[in-house]
Amino acid sequence: MRAELLVHVIDDDDAVRDSLAFLLDTADFLVRTYESADAFLAKLPTLDPGCIITDVRMPGLSGLDLVRRLNEMGVGMPVIVITGHGDVPLAVEAMKGGVIDFIEKPFDDDVILKALKTAFEVGEHRNHRDEERAAVAARLGMLSARERQVLNGVVAGQPNKVVAHELGISPRTVEVYRANLMTKMQAASLSELVRMVLTAEA
Numbered sequence: 001m002r003a004e005l006l007v008h009v010i011d012d013d014d015a016v017r018d019s020l021a022f023l024l025d026t027a028d029f030l031v032r033t034y035e036s037a038d039a040f041l042a043k044l045p046t047l048d049p050g051c052i053i054t055d056v057r058m059p060g061l062s063g064l065d066l067v068r069r070l071n072e073m074g075v076g077m078p079v080i081v082i083t084g085h086g087d088v089p090l091a092v093e094a095m096k097g098g099v100i101d102f103i104e105k106p107f108d109d110d111v112i113l114k115a116l117k118t119a120f121e122v123g124e125h126r127n128h129r130d131e132e133r134a135a136v137a138a139r140l141g142m143l144s145a146r147e148r149q150v151l152n153g154v155v156a157g158q159p160n161k162v163v164a165h166e167l168g169i170s171p172r173t174v175e176v177y178r179a180n181l182m183t184k185m186q187a188a189s190l191s192e193l194v195r196m197v198l199t200a201e202a
Contacts, residue, residue, distance in 0.1 A: 006030045006050030007116065010040050010066070011082070012058045016105075020053065023109055029116070037061035041069065051119045052079045053112075056090050056102070064090060067097045076126050078119035082107065129199075136200040139185050147184070150177040154190070155197050 007029045011017045017033045024031045032047070034040040038060050040052075052070075056063035063081045070077070081102045083091045091102035100122055101115040143151065146167070153163035153174075160178070164171040187193035 005120070006032065006048050008032050008034065008040060008047065008050055008052045008077075010034045010037055010052065010054040010058070010063070012036055012055065016055070016082075020112070023112065024116075027113055037063070037066040037069075040066070044073075044075070049077055049123075051116060051123060052077050053116075054079065054081055056081045056083045056087055056094065064094055064097070067094055067099055071098060076123070076130065078123040078126070080112075080115050080119055133199055136185075136196045139196075140200055142184050143181055147177050147181045150174055151181050151185075151193075151197070154178060154181075155194055 005028070007024050009017055009020050009024070009031060010033075011020070012035055014035075017035070021031045021033050030050075032050075034043070036058060037054065040054075041061075052066075054063040054066055061069070067079055067081075070079070078100045079094075079098070081091055081094045081099050082105060083102050084105050087104075091099075091104075094102060100119045103111055103115055140148075149167055150163055153166065158166075160171045160174045164174045167174070182193060185193055185196055187196060
């Protein structure tokens with residue numbers, strides 16, 4: 001079973017937890033269950049990444065509290081919240097906090113499975129973006145101070161002669177720095193270079 005198909009189910013209701021675990025297991029997901037958000041957080045440092053399904057209302061930390069805590073910790077696992085009747089305002093607040101989807105009880109099995117499929121796709125996209133950002137940051141770290149200055153001018157849309165004037169060097173020297181930083185950044189074009197810098201700053 002691939003790690004990205006792991007689902008962490010958090011619900012204080014034993015029956016809901018068990019029925020979800022059974023459904024997901026039958027659909028070939030790897031499932032871990034927790035009776036509270038605190039129990040999940042206590043084990044979080046040792047857990048494999050996956051998708052989180054959590055009830056929005058629970059004793060102790062609520063599902064919303066959990067989402068806030070995960071955001072503070074920089075945990076990027078996609079989250080789906082389960083809400084009872086009348087909890088839609090809470091669910092909307094959770095969506096603003098970065099939750100992928102919310103599902104109202106009683107829920108249909110297909111709705112849960114469809115939401116999970118979407119959540120894993122979003123998670124995969126996030127992981128790819130994080131990897132790309134890390135790679136760009138590593139390349140930026142290889143640039144000299146002068147190359148960074150030239151890069152800043154280029155990304156700001158300044159012509160070589162303006163960059164040269166501001167840095168007190170010749171336009172020809174700016175061209176050399178520019179060629180070097182394009183090679184170091186592995187950028188095939190100016191637009192790709194700009195996209196890389198925006199990725200790193202996102």
